[in-house]
Amino acid sequence: MATALSMPTKVDTVPDAYGTALAQYDRAVSHLDIPNDIIEYMRYPRREFTVNFPVRRDNGEVEMFTGYRVHHSTVLGPSKGGLRYSLHVDINEVRALAMWMTWKCSLMNLPFGGAKGGVIVDPSTLSLGELERLTRRYASELIPIISPQSDIPAPDMGTTPQMMAWMMDTYSMTMGYSVPAIVTGKPIHIGGSQGRTVATGRGVIICMMEALKRHGISNAENTRVIVQGFGNVGSNAALYAQEMGFKVVGVSDVAGGIYNPDGLDVEAVYAYSRETGSVCDYPNAENVTNTELLVLPCDVLIPAAMEGQLTAKNADDIHARFIVEGANGPTTPEADDILNDRGVVIVPDILANAGGVVVSYFEWVQDLQSFFWEEEEIFRQLQRVMIRGYDVTVRTAEEYGVDLRTAAQLAAIKRVADAIKTRGFYP
Secondary structure, eight states, X not given: OOOOOOOOOOOSSOOHHHHHHHHHHHHHHTTSXXXXXXXXXXXXXXXXXXXXXXXXXXXXXXXXXXXXXXXXXXXXXSEEEEEEEETTOOHHHHHHHHHHHHXXXXXXXXXXXXXXXXXXXXXXXSOHHHHHHHHHHHHHHHTTTOBTTTEEEEEOTTOOHHHHHXXXXXXXXXXXXXXXXXXXXXXXXXXXXTTTTTHHHHHHHHHHHHHHHHTTOOOGGGOEXXXXXXXXXXXXXXXXXXXXXXXXXXXXXXXXXXEOTTOOOHXXXXXXXXXXXXXXXXXXXXXXXXXXXXXXXOSEEEEOSOSSOBOTTTGXXXXXXXXXXXXXXXXXXXXXXXXXXXXXXXXXXXXXTTHHHHHHHHHHHHHHHTOOOOXXXXXXXXXXXXXXXXXXXXXXXXXXTOOHHHHHHHHHHHHHHHHHHHHOOOO
8 A cells, every 4th residue: 555645754853865965065065165155055955845645546545645856956957856756755865865966967067956856655556547646646746846947857766757758748738738858768759868768777887887997907707796776777787787798796676686606697687587576586596685785795886776775884894896886875974984995996876877867968958959869879978978977076086185976076066166156146
């Protein structure tokens, strides 16, 4: 059964995700010569929207749900960010994700600010018809604050291209004409972009390869990769890593993981997981827990599940020389310190998983122009933007003598701060 209405609680305390986001921000701005008023201004979301709305279930009963949409910044352009359906959604998680989206868009030099949204619901407990009614009602509640010029939603955890199609149709019916640029991550035949589905996972591996290359590692077949999370990001990262010749030795989903030190056939694992609903019990591999997977022997660890996975409790036990963050906020500040002291290279989330918003930007541009690109062009431009972002991060790290995460945030925050100084405060 879906979750019933849960009224938002007061936010006197800061849960892990938002606490992590603010701690990272404070660490980064301490290196920058920015006026205190601008530092304080960037700590706060620009606006927060909470909606409580009814959905009629298949049995005729009406149930109430709570949803959020947070705009962290609109300084560089309209806000951009995904929508997630999960029982774990709360306002502080959404705040954190919106802030990270601001820095992600800024670092990749996209004309967007950061936003995020979500509904407190387990989508697996709803029928297709119930999901459509929930999505359309949620979209209608967001109409006052979304538009192609102000805020452009996209899919995230628990949401799909079909849901984006329902949102686009709901908005279009309200406007009286088709508005494909209102959301990204749509099916291709209604204005979606080639390459969007695989973009985030592909971008993670582009960053991984760039990190390995800059540290003199060129032998892909001897480089062992573990991917935590086998949803859209993790599965596409694992598939592209295998395509590029890397040895994927472990993967996991919400139910658990599998490990084979000799390497997995990722395409076969993908097919198996789609048939059975999980990677668990895949033949020729050892079942492991998600906790165990993180500390198994490997060269590259890709946390592509939820935030807060790498902590002070397990950071000392991680074998990987490289961590490439496919998820948002998977590493706590305490774990960052431990891993950095150990010499582990962490390619941070706002760089490593930016491929999704980069291709979302391409989709938005294509929709506005009504001119669409071939997949080859999408991937060429994605590679260019990702490597440019990596180069900016490395140069900033060298300039300030900081780790890659702090460097990525420094570069991103500075760009937003410069825009605020140039625009000024209204009125």
